[in-house]
Amino acid sequence: MVRTGGQTATHLIYHFTSVANLPSMLAEGRICCDTTVQARGLLQVEAGDRDIKSRRRQVSVPVSPYGCPADYVPFYFAPRSPMMLKIKSGQVPTYSGGQRPLVHLVSSAERVAATEHTWVYSDGNCANDLTDYYTDLSDIDQVVDWDVMRARIWKNTAEDGDRMRRRMAEFLVHQELQWEALLGIGTFDETRADQVREILRTAGRSEPVRVRRDWYY
Template sequence: MVTDAGRPEPTLIMHFTHIDNLPGVLKAGKLFSDSGVGSQLATNVGAAEIKARRRQRIVPCTPGGVVADYVPFYLAPRSPMMYRIACDYRDGRPGCYPGGDDPLVYLVSSVERVDAAGLDWVASDGNCSVGLTSFSARLDDLATLIDWPLLRARVWKDIPEDMDRMRRRAAEFLVHREFPLNLVIGYAVRTDERQEQVKQLLRDAGMIEPYVRVRPDWYYGYERREVRQ
C-alpha cells in the first residue's frame, strides 16, 4: 500500500552489513551505533571520512546527540553508499573497502515496528553528513520529509534541473544507540550462494526457519574492471 503522500505502509527500513559481521551481530542480539560498536566489526565497509563527519553532525531534535549515536537504516535499497562501495570495487580504488556489494547482507525491518516498540528514532530528509539535511522524530512528518518518488526511482543521479537528488536519495531512518534483532522481519542477499551462507549462520544462531530472500535488484553487482598495462 502507498499513501496519498507517497509513503509506503508498512514503511520498510534496511540496514546492510558485511556477512563477516553477521555472527557477531547475532551473538549480541542487536545492532549497535557507530559510536557504540567499538571493535566488534570484523569487516568495516564504511568510508573513514564519512564516518568522521557523522561523529560531528549534531542531531537537532530529541533524543539529540550526533548521527554516529544512531543505528542507520535506509528507506530504499541501492543507496548511494552501496553505489560507492560497488564502484570502489569495480575501479579497484586503493585505500577503500575492496570487497564490493556482493558480501553485504540487508537486515530489514519497518518504521512501524520500531515505533511500536517505543524505541527512540529520528529520520532525515537526505545524507546525514550534509549540512543542508533536515531531521524529524515525528511519524506524521515522514510523508512530506522524505522524497518518496525519488526513493522508488531506479536512477537517482543529480541532473541540471535538480542538483540535490543524490543527497535526498540518501535519506535515513536512525534508531538511537541499539536496534534489537527481534524487530527484524527478514534478510536479503544478492545470490543463491549468499542465501545459503546466511541461512546457515542464522540456523547456527538458533533460528529454525530463517527468512532470507535473494534480491539481486537491491544490489549493483559490478564486476572488477580489467586493468591494462
Template sequence: MATGTDSRPRPIWIMHFTHIDNLPRILKAGRLFSDAGVGPQLSTNVGAVEIKTHRRHRPVPCPPGGVVADYVPFYFAPCSPMMFRIACDHREGRQGCYPGGDDPLVYLLSTVEEVHAAGLPWVASDGNCAAGLTTFSTDFDELATLVDWPLMRAKVWKDIPEDMDRKRRRAAEFLVHREFPLHLLAGYAVRTAERREEVRQVLHDAGMIEPYVDVRPNWYYGYTRREVR
C-alpha cells in the same frame, strides 16, 4: 524536493546493510549497535573513514540529540549512494577502501511501524546526514512529506541539471538511537542464491530455525573488478 503529498509506502520498510562476516557477532549480541557504540562487533568494516569521522561530529538537532554516530542507520530504499560508492570502489580497485564490493553485503529489514510501536527513540532525515541542508524529524506523520518517496522508488537517483539534489535526498535515513534489537527484524536479503545459503547457515548456527532470507539481485550493483592494463 520532497513531495507535498502522502505517497509513503505502508508499511514503511527500512534497511540496514552489513558485511556477512559481521553477522555472527551481531547475532550473538542480539542487536545492532550505533557506530559510536559498536566496539569490536564489526569483523569487516565497509564504511569510509572520512564519512564515519564526519558522522561522529554531525549534531542531531532534535531529541534524543547527540551526533549521527550515536544512532543505528537504516535507509528507506536499496541501491543507496553509499552502496554505489562501495561497488565503485571495488570496480576501480581504489586503494585504502574496503575492497570486497557489494556482493557480500546483507540487508537486515524492518519497518518504521515496528520501531515506532516498540517505543524506541528514532530520528528521520530528509537526506544525507552529512549534508548541511539536511533536516531531521521525530514526527511519524511528517514522514509523509519529509522523505521523497517517488525518488525512493526510482531505479536511477543521480543528480540531473533540473534537480541537483537527488543524490542527497536518496540517502535519507531512519536513525534508531544507540541500539536496535534483532527481534524487530522481518528478514534478510542478499544478492545471490549462494549468498542466501551462506546467510541461512550463519543464522542456523545462531539457533534460528526458519530464517527468512530473500534473494534481491536488483538491490545491488554487483560490479566486477576492472582489469588493469
C-alpha cells in the same frame, strides 16, 4: 519503499553490513550504533567509508535524543543506496570486497516505532548541513521523497541538484536495535543466502532470507 496493506502503510527501511558481521550481531542480539561498534571493536569487516563515518561523529542531531548520527543505527529508505554504488565502484579506500558479501537487514519504520527504541529520521544525507530531522512518523510521506526512493536512477540533474542528498535520507535508531525488530534479510545471490541461513540456524534464529538481486548494482 512504501507498501500498503489494508489501510496501513508500511515504510520499509534497510541497513546493510558484511555477512561476516552477522555472528557478532546475533551474539549481541542487537544491531549497535557506530559509536558502540567502534568502542567495542565489534565489526569483523568495515565496508563503510571511514572518512564519512568520521564526519558523522562531528555532525549534531538537533532533535531529541540528540547526539550525532554515529550514535544511531542507520537505515536507508531504499536499497541500492549511493554508498552501495561507491562500494561497487571501488571508491571506498579501506574496503575492496565489493557488493556480494553485503546483506540488507530489513525492518519498517512502523515496526521500530512500536518498540521501546527511540528514533528520528531525516530528509537527506545526515552528513549534509542542509538536512533536517523529524520525530513524528505521521509526517514521513511529506518529508521523505518517495519518487526519488523508487527511482532506478537518482543522480543529480541540471533541474534538480539535490536528488542524491534526498536519496540518502535515513531512519535512525538511537544506540541499538534489537534483532527481533527485523523483518528479514536480502542478499546478492543464493550462495550468500545459504551462508546467512546457516549463520542464523547456528544462532537459533530463522528470519526469512531472500535473494534480492535488484537491491544491488
